[in-house]
Amino acid sequence: DQQVKQNSPSLSVQEGRISILNCDYTNSMFDYFLWYKKYPAEGPTFLISISSIKDKNEDGRFTVFLNKSAKHLSLHIVPSQPGDSAVYFCAASDSGTYKYIFGTGTRLKVLA
Amino acid sequence: DAGITQSPRYKITETGRQVTLMCHQTWSHSYMFWYRQDLGHGLRLIYYSAAADITDKGEVPDGYVVSRSKTENFPLTLESATRSQTSVYFCASSEQGGSYEQYFGPGTRLTVT
Numbered sequence: 001d002q003q004v005k006q007n008s009p010s011l012s013v014q015e016g017r018i019s020i021l022n023c024d025y026t027n028s029m030f031d032y033f034l035w036y037k038k039y040p041a042e043g044p045t046f047l048i049s050i051s052s053i054k055d056k057n058e059d060g061r062f063t064v065f066l067n068k069s070a071k072h073l074s075l076h077i078v079p080s081q082p083g084d085s086a087v088y089f090c091a092a093s094d095s096g097t098y099k100y101i102f103g104t105g106t107r108l109k110v111l112a
Numbered sequence: 113d114a115g116i117t118q119s120p121r122y123k124i125t126e127t128g129r130q131v132t133l134m135c136h137q138t139w140s141h142s143y144m145f146w147y148r149q150d151l152g153h154g155l156r157l158i159y160y161s162a163a164a165d166i167t168d169k170g171e172v173p174d175g176y177v178v179s180r181s182k183t184e185n186f187p188l189t190l191e192s193a194t195r196s197q198t199s200v201y202f203c204a205s206s207e208q209g210g211s212y213e214q215y216f217g218p219g220t221r222l223t224v225t
Contacts, residue, residue, distance in 0.1 A: 006154075034213055043116075043202050043216030044155070089154060098143060098162060099170065100214065104154035 003027045004092050006103035014111050019077040021106050023090035026071065030092040034100070035064060035075045038087045047088075048075070080110045115139075118203050118217040125193050126225055133188045133220050135203030143206045144186040145170075145214060146178065148199040155202065161186055193224045 005024045013019045023033075031052040036044035050057040050064045050073065057064050063076045077084055087107045091100040116137040125131045135144065146158040147170075157170030159178040167178050175197060177189045186205075190197055200221050204214040 004154075036216075041219070043204075043218050045216070046213040049213060091155075098160055098168075099157055101157075101171075102147075102155040104152060 002104075003030075004090060004101045004103040006088075006090060006106050008106050009104070010107040010109070012109045012111060013080045015082055016079045019075075019080045019084065019108055019110065021075040021077075021088050021090075021108065023073045023075075023103055024071060025073075025092050025101075027092070027094070027101075028071070029094040029096075030101075032093045032095050033064070033066060033073050034091045034093075035062075036089045036091065036102075037084075038089065038105070044089060077108075080108075082110050082112050084108060085110045116203060116205055116215055116217040118201075118220050120220060121218065122221050124223045124225060127193060127195060129193050131190045131193055131222070133190075133201055133203075133222070135186045135188070135217060137184055137186075137203075137205040137215075137217075139205060139207070139215075140183055141205035141207050141215075142183070143208065143212075143214075144180065145204040145206075146176070146186070146188045147202045147204065148172065148197075149202060149219075150199050158188065158201075190222075193222075195224050198222060198224045 034049040035047040038044040087105045090103045119134045145160045147155040161167045161180045203217040206212045206214040
């Protein structure tokens with residue numbers, strides 16, 4: 001039972017355009033969400049997070065949107081740059097626990 | 113070096129052997145985690161620890177053992193390695209549990225032949 005789903009295994013976007021990565025979850029107890037970026041042969045690095053009390057959080061070129069009723073979050077990257085090419089994981093947590101559940105990842109390729 | 117390190121970075125072992133993967137962090141974070149990354153599964157939690165001498169199972173703990181005698185170290189032992197344990201293993205730490213981001217090590221690629 002996959003509680004956190006990233007249904008698009010890969011995405012290609014032209015440099016300068018918007019990249020939109022999607023994530024769906026099933027557990028209504030999740031109240032904190034994060035996005036991680038992973039380059040080959042490296043560990044994931046934290047990108048941006050959002051609490052369930054918000055519906056949007058921005059950090060520079062990165063914005064995360066949360067739609068609690070749809071149990072859906074998305075990461076927007078504007079403008080996309082070739083250095084953004086990586087695998088992106090979303091993760092969800094019930095803040096009453098110590099654990100995150102990760103999605104399967106989306107590989108983003110930004111074309112120059 | 114400050115941060116979180118893992119050793120070895122690459123390991124090949126035979127079925128049935130015991131192997132230990134090491135994880136060390138210099139931040140004095142209370143929480144530490146072990147994940148495995150496999151195609152089609154993303155990152156799955158094996159074990160986690162809330163403090164020294166406090167550990168608990170994650171999603172996929174079978175075949176693994178952990179210990180945490182010191183805050184900074186969190187070794188993961190495969191007691192009798194199987195081919196299904198071929199994976200990339202990541203250690204992570206966080207200052208607290210719940211709504212805090214985790215910081216990941218570079219990973220250990222383990223191959224069981």
